[in-house]
Amino acid sequence: MLAFKLAFRNLMGAGLRTWLNVIILSLAFVMIIWFKGMLDGWDREAKMDSIAWEYGGGEYWQKDYDPLDAFTLTESHSKLNRDQLNEIDKGNLIPVLISQGTIYPDGRMQTILIKGIDKNQSFLKLPTARLDTMINEIPAIIGANMAKTNRLEVGDIMTLRWRDVNGTFDANEIQITDIFQTNVPSVDGGQIWIDIDRHREMMLMPDEATILVCNSDFRQDIIYEGWDFKDLDFLLKEIDEIIKTKSIGGSTFYFILLMLAWLAIFDTQVLSIFRRQKEIGTYIAMGMTKRQVVGIFTVEGAMHSILAVFVGSLYGIPLFWQQASKGINFGMDGSEFGITMAETLYPYYTLGLVVTTIIIVVLTTTLVSYLPAKKISKMNPTEALKGKTT
Amino acid sequence: METQNQISINKLSKHFPVGGGKFTALKEINLNFVEGEFSGLVGPSGSGKTTLLNIIGSLDSPSEGEAIVLGRAISKLSTKASAKLRKEELGFIFQSYNLLPVYTVYENVEFPLLLLNMSATERKNAVMEALDWVGLIPKIKSKPPQLSGGESQRVAIARAMVKKPKLVLADEPTANLDAENSFHILETMLKLNKDLKTSFLFATHDEKVIKYLKRKISLADGMVAKDEYISK
Ligand SMILES: Nc1ncnc2c1ncn2[C@@H]1O[C@H](COP(=O)(O)OP(=O)(O)OP(=O)(O)O)[C@@H](O)[C@H]1O
Numbered sequence: 001m002l003a004f005k006l007a008f009r010n011l012m013g014a015g016l017r018t019w020l021n022v023i024i025l026s027l028a029f030v031m032i033i034w035f036k037g038m039l040d041g042w043d044r045e046a047k048m049d050s051i052a053w054e055y056g057g058g059e060y061w062q063k064d065y066d067p068l069d070a071f072t073l074t075e076s077h078s079k080l081n082r083d084q085l086n087e088i089d090k091g092n093l094i095p096v097l098i099s100q101g102t103i104y105p106d107g108r109m110q111t112i113l114i115k116g117i118d119k120n121q122s123f124l125k126l127p128t129a130r131l132d133t134m135i136n137e138i139p140a141i142i143g144a145n146m147a148k149t150n151r152l153e154v155g156d157i158m159t160l161r162w163r164d165v166n167g168t169f170d171a172n173e174i175q176i177t178d179i180f181q182t183n184v185p186s187v188d189g190g191q192i193w194i195d196i197d198r199h200r201e202m203m204l205m206p207d208e209a210t211i212l213v214c215n216s217d218f219r220q221d222i223i224y225e226g227w228d229f230k231d232l233d234f235l236l237k238e239i240d241e242i243i244k245t246k247s248i249g250g251s252t253f254y255f256i257l258l259m260l261a262w263l264a265i266f267d268t269q270v271l272s273i274f275r276r277q278k279e280i281g282t283y284i285a286m287g288m289t290k291r292q293v294v295g296i297f298t299v300e301g302a303m304h305s306i307l308a309v310f311v312g313s314l315y316g317i318p319l320f321w322q323q324a325s326k327g328i329n330f331g332m333d334g335s336e337f338g339i340t341m342a343e344t345l346y347p348y349y350t351l352g353l354v355v356t357t358i359i360i361v362v363l364t365t366t367l368v369s370y371l372p373a374k375k376i377s378k379m380n381p382t383e384a385l386k387g388k389t390t
Numbered sequence: 391m392e393t394q395n396q397i398s399i400n401k402l403s404k405h406f407p408v409g410g411g412k413f414t415a416l417k418e419i420n421l422n423f424v425e426g427e428f429s430g431l432v433g434p435s436g437s438g439k440t441t442l443l444n445i446i447g448s449l450d451s452p453s454e455g456e457a458i459v460l461g462r463a464i465s466k467l468s469t470k471a472s473a474k475l476r477k478e479e480l481g482f483i484f485q486s487y488n489l490l491p492v493y494t495v496y497e498n499v500e501f502p503l504l505l506l507n508m509s510a511t512e513r514k515n516a517v518m519e520a521l522d523w524v525g526l527i528p529k530i531k532s533k534p535p536q537l538s539g540g541e542s543q544r545v546a547i548a549r550a551m552v553k554k555p556k557l558v559l560a561d562e563p564t565a566n567l568d569a570e571n572s573f574h575i576l577e578t579m580l581k582l583n584k585d586l587k588t589s590f591l592f593a594t595h596d597e598k599v600i601k602y603l604k605r606k607i608s609l610a611d612g613m614v615a616k617d618e619y620i621s622k
């Protein structure tokens with residue numbers, strides 16, 4: 001208690017130097033929380049978007065399906081059983097049939113995935129209702145990125161070529177009936193969405209599907225023979241990996257800030273212990289043990305971080321508040337880079353994040369303050385009183 | 391006889407390592423002090439005054455022999471025990487005042503009491519009393535940089551006296567002061583010596599101080615050259 005009182009008086013007495021250190025440290029605080037909050041917000045949004053556009057409450061995969069290997073597509077489709085068809089009727093499952101094809105926009109050739117989906121589905125955000133039009137061509141919807149890279153517009157007509165279940169080539173015209181805007185690249189690039197019934201006819205695969213997307217309130221403990229259930233933890237793993245890489249990249253940035261603050265405090269401590277030898281000698285002459293004096297100087301250094309918490313919250317809280325409610329606009333679309341990312345990001349700050357950051361910074365600052373202060377215990381009090389120790 | 395001594399120094403020597411060899415700063419000193427003395431170690435620069443004072447103050451320890459201060463053998467004290475001795479029984483006054491610059495006059499004087507874990511009211515009473523002794527109540531809120539040398543040294547005296555120690559050790563307390571301020575300081579200390587029975591031991595070569603001493607111990611080359619009681 002005494003050490004805190006003395007340390008506080010000494011810090012206030014030191015004036016400008018104290019405040020410079022405190023401000024650097026508070027910047028480190030705010031940057032760490034800001035950056036982490038941004039990543040957490042991104043992580044949350046990316047996951048929510050992926051769930052809303054693609055994964056629902058999880059997916060059943062036909063046992064041979066491997067999204068990383070396009071060659072498995074010729075094998076990875078099965079006829080749906082009675083139970084599955086029932087659940088589809090009830091709106092609990094959405095069947096998706098996936099195969100490979102080629103489109104020829106403007107005479108160019110482009111290999112794509114054809115994804116047939118139930119045009120009456122209601123719980124994925126994909127605008128599948130736009131597949132329900134009576135036109136001569138096969139209605140198809142694509143994402144904005146797919147449209148951009150292939151210079152496609154609504155109303156464009158082009159040839160689609162595919163191999164049916166027997167390996168026989170076939171072709172037909174498709175027409176783009178909608179271009180949708182999404183932050184989820186895995187429903188956008190390199191693929192077209194058509195009605196699953198048309199797709200089954202084209203492929204000669206009646207009642208078949210590659211994956212079944214579950215509605216989020218659907219009981220997922222049902223086992224369908226020949227199908228593997230993939231839960232959200234599994235499906236969202238990729239996003240977790242990306243976020244982890246980003247946060248490692250970001251750490252170096254705020255580690256540099258912290259290093260700056262630590263250096264400034266370390267330097268202040270070394271200097272003050274050197275300059276305040278007489279004071280140290282006086283403390284000892286008045287009956288303090290060296291350990292108590294080390295304690296005062298350590299607390300004094302560590303207290304920078306406590307002050308930094310207050311200073312940081314002065315500008316940090318309004319900043320975080322504003323960003324968490326209004327969002328941060330990056331003016332670019334992350335899906336162009338193949339990462340799920342909204343144009344406007346809503347940072348997500350949790351109490352846990354703030355508390356852990358404070359604890360880590362206070363502990364490290366204490367250590368940085370203690371290391372130079374430890375030197376006091378080696379000082380000879382009579383030399384310290386003369387102010388001559390080196 | 392010996393038990394009544396507040397300080398008794400027996401065959402005390404102090405060597406400092408210098409270069410490869412050693413320098414003898416104090417040589418076989420024998421001295422005894424009783425309670426309530428107003429005495430001084432005098433002698434030319436380098437004669438060992440500060441060295442002896444520091445040993446008596448348990449800031450340093452003898453190389454040979456012993457100093458028994460208030461019943462404690464200095465050479466045998468643990469760091470904790472010597473800190474306790476200084477905290478509870480001793481007061482120090484230095485040539486350069488050694489006030490804590492960021493503290494007010496009040497806080498400087500309060501400091502030794504904080505170490506003694508005294509209650510707030512007890513502290514307040516004691517601090518005000520000590521500041522009254524040295525006539526500094528009007529400067530209670532000032533900080534050391536705003537004080538004159540004489541005022542600073544009076545704060546230092548109040549700080550040394552506030553816990554009513556048995557013994558005050560003062561190393562060249564007047565070296566930075568003019569005649570008028572020196573006079574004032576010595577009068578104050580003399581009064582406290584009389585009123586509170588506090589012993590004072592000076593280290594000085596200032597004639598102004600020497601005039602006030604009731605006992606003058608002359609050191610020369612680390613040895614006691616003369617030990618005289620001066621009747622006034
Ligand atoms: N730590 C030390 N290492 C080596 N020599 C020392 C040390 N401290 C003191 N001395 C030497 O011991 C001798 C006595 O020093 P001391 O400080 O006691 O003298 P003093 O009588 O107080 O002198 P002054 O009047 O100048 O203050 C001096 O010659 C000094 O150089």
Ligand SMILES: [Mg+2]
Pocket residue numbers: 439440441561593
């Ligand atoms: Mg001296």
